Amino acid sequence: MTEKLLKCPVCGATGFSPFLEVKDYFLTREDFSIQQCDACGLKFVNPRPDQKEIGRYYQSDDYISHDTKKMSLFNRIYKVARMFSIKNKFKIVETSAHKGKILDIGCGTGEFLNYCNSRGFEVEGVEPNEKARAFARQVNKVSVNKDLTDLLPAGNSFDCITMWHVLEHVHDLNETIRMVKGLLTPDGIFIVAVPNCNSWDAKKYGNFWAAYDVPRHLYHFDYSSLDLLISNHGFEIRNLIPQKLDAYYVSMLSEKYRTGQNNYFRALIFGFWSNFMAGRKGRGFSSQIFVLSRKKP
Numbered sequence: 001m002t003e004k005l006l007k008c009p010v011c012g013a014t015g016f017s018p019f020l021e022v023k024d025y026f027l028t029r030e031d032f033s034i035q036q037c038d039a040c041g042l043k044f045v046n047p048r049p050d051q052k053e054i055g056r057y058y059q060s061d062d063y064i065s066h067d068t069k070k071m072s073l074f075n076r077i078y079k080v081a082r083m084f085s086i087k088n089k090f091k092i093v094e095t096s097a098h099k100g101k102i103l104d105i106g107c108g109t110g111e112f113l114n115y116c117n118s119r120g121f122e123v124e125g126v127e128p129n130e131k132a133r134a135f136a137r138q139v140n141k142v143s144v145n146k147d148l149t150d151l152l153p154a155g156n157s158f159d160c161i162t163m164w165h166v167l168e169h170v171h172d173l174n175e176t177i178r179m180v181k182g183l184l185t186p187d188g189i190f191i192v193a194v195p196n197c198n199s200w201d202a203k204k205y206g207n208f209w210a211a212y213d214v215p216r217h218l219y220h221f222d223y224s225s226l227d228l229l230i231s232n233h234g235f236e237i238r239n240l241i242p243q244k245l246d247a248y249y250v251s252m253l254s255e256k257y258r259t260g261q262n263n264y265f266r267a268l269i270f271g272f273w274s275n276f277m278a279g280r281k282g283r284g285f286s287s288q289i290f291v292l293s294r295k296k297p
């Protein structure tokens, strides 16, 4: 079934304008409408598949990147990039949260948590995909729950909760952030990484921009809409960190969606340019990591 949003989940306003028509280039080639809230500027897929229906838009092996046997060149590069990204994420966690218990929501196959564990953190994951969850448990020896709600009854609390490119996939934004807040220690750190629909590459590629990834990405944030959302829940931004590799990766995919071909050279140029332009303003990178904590009174 599809469902229609009548109220903006960030500011509650009811006036929306059409923003962009985008195709699901990744899987179904179905078309979706992105609307924009007239009051706060949040962009979202509307109407959208409901929580039951969305499952079929994830039914691709590509979305679960845990095939360890194939060692093609692409896989080798992918693995090097993944390790680089895991270490980068860990550095952010370590400098913001020091030591303790970490919860990764949407932990996939658990490589990041496995690494955190090897560096002295207690770790816990949430992952709705059954195959990924099994892999995380068996291979990466991580404790993983199916749903965030599974953690609530046991009185768990965490020093750091991370959502790496997950918040944009979640149907109920406010309920999710409420649960996160309830699971966080008073001085806990909440880390959210999301694509930025106000980046140079987003504007350059328009409806071919790969990070629209409709309908899996239900929401498309920029700095101000994300700031408003988390501030409604009593969080504030402590630090904003760019994910510079994403500009290249997203440009590579967007080139493919736009032309049907791999244009690695153009992707390299546009990725570089996106980072260069963003660096001048500081809030315009293709993807950004928001390090959040509770607002101090």
Ligand SMILES: [Zn+2]
Residues within 6 Å of the ligand: 008, 009, 010, 011, 012, 013, 037, 038, 039, 040, 041, 042
């Ligand atoms: Zn709004």
